[in-house]
Amino acid sequence: TLGDLGLVAKASRRTQALMKxxxxxxxxxxxxxFRDIAE
Known part of the structure; x- marks a missing residue:
């Protein structure tokens, strides 16, 4: 069982479009x- 928050996350992930x-x-x-983060 995912619970309410898990269901919401699963549904939003399914509908989320990637820019690239x-x-x-x-x-x-x-x-x-990592180098970019460290700067």
Whole structure:
């Protein structure tokens, strides 16, 4: 059972459109993201 909050999250995730396809999770992309956060 998901509960009310789980059902709401599941429904909103299903209807949420992505602006663009996310980049694949590669080691280089993850390290770049960490460096960007650290700046």
């Amino acid at each position: 396809k996310p980049e694949p999770l590669t080691v280089i992309n993850v390290l770049k993201a």
